Amino acid sequence: MASSIHDLARHLNISIGTVSRALNGRADVNADTRQRVLDAAAKLNYSPNQSGRSLRRGATHSIAFMLQPHPGDQQYGEPFFIPFLTGLQAKLAESGLDLIVVMGAPGDYQQERLRRVVETRRADAVVLAWTRREDERIDYLTRVGFPFATLGRSRSGGKSYPSLDLDFEKAGAEAVDRLVARGHRRIAAIRPSLSLNFGYLFLAGYRKALGRHGIEVDPGLIAEGFINEAGGYEVTPQVMRSKDPPTAIIFNNDAMALGGCKALAEMGVKPGHDIAVIVIVDTPLCSYFSPALTAFRPPLEPMGRRLAEMLLASIPAFAGAEGARIIREVWPLELIARDSD
Amino acid sequence: MASSIHDLARHLNISIGTVSRALNGRADVNADTRQRVLDAAAKLNYSPNQSGRSLRRGATHSIAFMLQPHPGDQQYGEPFFIPFLTGLQAKLAESGLDLIVVMGAPGDYQQERLRRVVETRRADAVVLAWTRREDERIDYLTRVGFPFATLGRSRSGGKSYPSLDLDFEKAGAEAVDRLVARGHRRIAAIRPSLSLNFGYLFLAGYRKALGRHGIEVDPGLIAEGFINEAGGYEVTPQVMRSKDPPTAIIFNNDAMALGGCKALAEMGVKPGHDIAVIVIVDTPLCSYFSPALTAFRPPLEPMGRRLAEMLLASIPAFAGAEGARIIREVWPLELIARDSD
DNA sequence: CGTTTTTCCGTAAACGTTTACGAGAACACA
DNA sequence: TGTGTTCTCGTAAACGTTTACGGAAAAACG
Incomplete structure (x- = not known):
């Protein structure tokens, strides 16, 4: 053999x-x-033999994606990634590169596993997701000069690495616009920790749009929970018990929405009927929920392909004749109108 | 560096x-x-340096899990795996092994990617999931003598490799028993292709239990669909339009159930009220659905840990002093009673 | 036919490890 | 003092590749 x-x-x-x-x-x-x-x-x-080749060439010809069970949760976060990874892998394969997914141990937010990948030179570059506003992984990788790209941005948004993000700020604003146009003025926002940058961006868009419409931001309508079903379930009643309850809720992702709708159902409140619901990041869940949830859909598979291109373009060894360059892109989210708002 | x-x-x-x-x-x-x-x-x-070490030792000290976007679908199948992989990775890490997840290209059912992993000796062993009744991957790996373990069984169930499976047959039977005890006699089964072994086993248990209760199997109450939301959505109306419609439905997994419930809702049929619904494999979706779905829950994280143990025990190089041995286990599924039946 | 160029291939070093082997030093023992 | 044993370490080969270098043969050219 x-x-x-x-x-x-x-x-x-x-x-x-x-x-x-x-x-x-x-x-x-x-x-x-x-x-x-x-x-x-x-x-x-x-x-x-891959080891022999890697040793001689000083390159592994594989790219690592860091997959992390999200803190406070073991179940959520990954269906989102499958189409993305499919695109990523397809594009990398065109350049003869392998994609490997490295499971993080729960809890350490990838620092230990990331170090391991980097230090043992298991991959030529890594792809990060769940970027935080202050992201120690990004700091680490830039410090040691290891090539990487991110799905999402961090606060600094430095020009030193490629990144592809979705325009959560615009989506947040659009959601508000849409709800206001339909007569809502008490609009709640259910979001994860602001340390997750997409949560931060969403909230910024939400605030900005409310301001534009001359609606004062009511802190009682903004709630933070774990980014999973349990988080949405736990936190939605808080905003509903506000003195002046919302007539609409924007959820920052599908799992939180699912939990939230469960809580609403238990309170006898029916989405799309008694209350309007919009979800920022769509997954198949949203369309098969009853009622089908209006949501912003990200083109995940193309995003995967694109980020692969951007990553390769940023690495001298892989960039073609035109030389390495750093590309940063922010893609729009497309609203899929369904029955919940 | x-x-x-x-x-x-x-x-x-x-x-x-x-x-x-x-x-x-x-x-x-x-x-x-x-x-x-x-x-x-x-x-x-x-x-x-990992390459140098692997080259010299003739072992990579990493285990590959083959992850595959399921045919006919890009979105489903993976939330199930995250807790499993968490357990797998945790146990492997205790032995100093890395877990890498290899993304299959859509469509080729992993053959090409699997060959690549094996032939370039990227991992010391692989873990397979979504086992089929006749599984070419298993044939290939045994033929070339590459170590592996499976989550799930195949038809042959050969003694040559470790496997850990859930008792879908018993779960199928228990679901029927439960429904019959509650007075149902028209019980539908929505399942994926029988080439997927868990679908086959589920159906076997379903038939057996019906027979035990003296209920004739009505082919019009059994339907096959893609193992995702769309599959359940598409196929559920078929059984509902049977001359003598079911009063209960057993879905083979959560995504199919989600799609099926969507179809039921559109027909004005309310699970837990107008019809009983039981799901074989539970995920957080089931508990946050309205109504919360009665389902059989697999202990995924312990399963991951256990399969890691079994895999290592089967490989002479990793097995301790007691020598290599092949372990095959089938674990029971625990029913979580909720509101849908 | 002599010279230069081209084509093709073998040699050997290098990548970063691990490990079998052997040797020097220290020590124990008689 | 001589012999044997034990510690400790250096040497060098090996894992499977890739590639710089050089050289022999063939081709081109005058």
Whole structure:
């Protein structure tokens, strides 16, 4: 099973150097010999040992995505990533790169696992998600000079690394606009910790839009919970018990909305009927919920592909002739109107 | 950043051999020297290059989990895995092993990616999920003699590899028993393709229990759909439009149930009121749905830990003194009674 | 035919580890 | 003092690649 380049060379009676050159498509090898090598490689089922190759080349030809069970939760956060990873992997594969997903241990917010990946040189670059406003991972990676890209931004938004984010601020504002246009003025916002940057951005858009409409921000209508079903469930009653309860709620993600709607149901409040509900980040859940939830849909698969491009473009070793460059993009979210608002 | 064992050796004025032995805890190195090496390693922030180590040792010290966007769907299937992977990773980490998750390209059912992992020796073993009744991946891995374990069984259920599965057959039967005890006799089953082994097992249990209760199996009450929301949504109306419609439905998983309930709602049928609903595999979705869905909950995180143990026990290089052995286990599913039945 | 260029290939070093082997020093023992 | 044992360490080979270098043969050119 473990056929090495030596086996190939012995089998063909030529030197390993020639075999390697033939396999790697170098110019200085006769067309005949190349073909013989290729045939033999197919016959012997040869494929290069990754460790040997990485060691020699000083590159692993793989990119790591850091996947983290979110603090305070083990279940949520990942269905979101699957289409994204599909796009990421597809684009990386076009450049002959492997995508590996590294599971973080719960709790340490990836510092330990990230260090491990970097220090043992398991990947040539990493992709981060769940970016925080102050993100120690970003600091670490820039400090040690390890290539990376982020899905999401951090506060500094430094120009030193590529990032692709969604325009949560605009989505927050648009949600408010839409609700105000439908006559709502008591609009609640259920969001995760502001340390998560998308929560921060959402709230900024929410505030700005309310201001634009001359509506005063009522702190009693803003609540923070864990970014999962339990969080939404726990926190929604708080805003509903406000002296002057909301007639509409904007949830920062689908899981919180699900929990929130559960709480509403228990209070006898029906979304789309007694109260308007809008969700910022759409998943299939939203469309199959009853009532179907109006939500902002991110184009996850294209985002994955794009971030792969941006990452590769930022790394000299992978960037083509035009040289490395840092790209930062913010994509709009598209509202899918359904039955809940 | 790239401090190697040579840097350490030069810095301490000793040979690289000694450094390596000190780092690896070998006996033939003086206690003083060992300490000096350890200190220097910490100071220089040394950690061994993974490629070099793998090359020399002939082992990567990492285990690959094959993650696959399910055919016909990009969004579903993965929240299920997160707690499982958390357990898997935790246990592997105790043995100094890394868990990497390898994304399959959509469509090829992992064959191509799996071959790549195996042939380039990227991992020492792999873990498979979504086992099919006839599983080409299992055939391939056994044929080439690559170590692996499965979450789920295949038809053959060969004794050659460790596997951990849930007792879907018993759960299917228990669901029927429960519904019959509550007076139902027209019980529908919504399931995925029988090529997926858990779908097959579920149906077997369903049939067996019906037989035990002297209820004839009505093919019109059994429907097959894609294992996602869309599948449940599409297929549920079929059984409802049966001449003699069901008074209860058992869904084979949460996503199908979600889609099915959507379809029911559109038909004006209310789960837990007009019809009983039971879900075989529980996720947080089920408890936050309205009404909360009665479901069978798998202990995912312990399953991950256990499968890691079983995998390691099956590999001579990792098994302790007692030698390698193949363990196969089937765990019960626990019913969580909620409001839908 | 002599010279230069091109084509093709073998040699060997290097990447960063681990480890078998052997040797010097220290020590124990008679 | 001589012999044997135990500690400790250095040397060097090996893992499977890639690639710089050089050289032999073939081709091109005058």
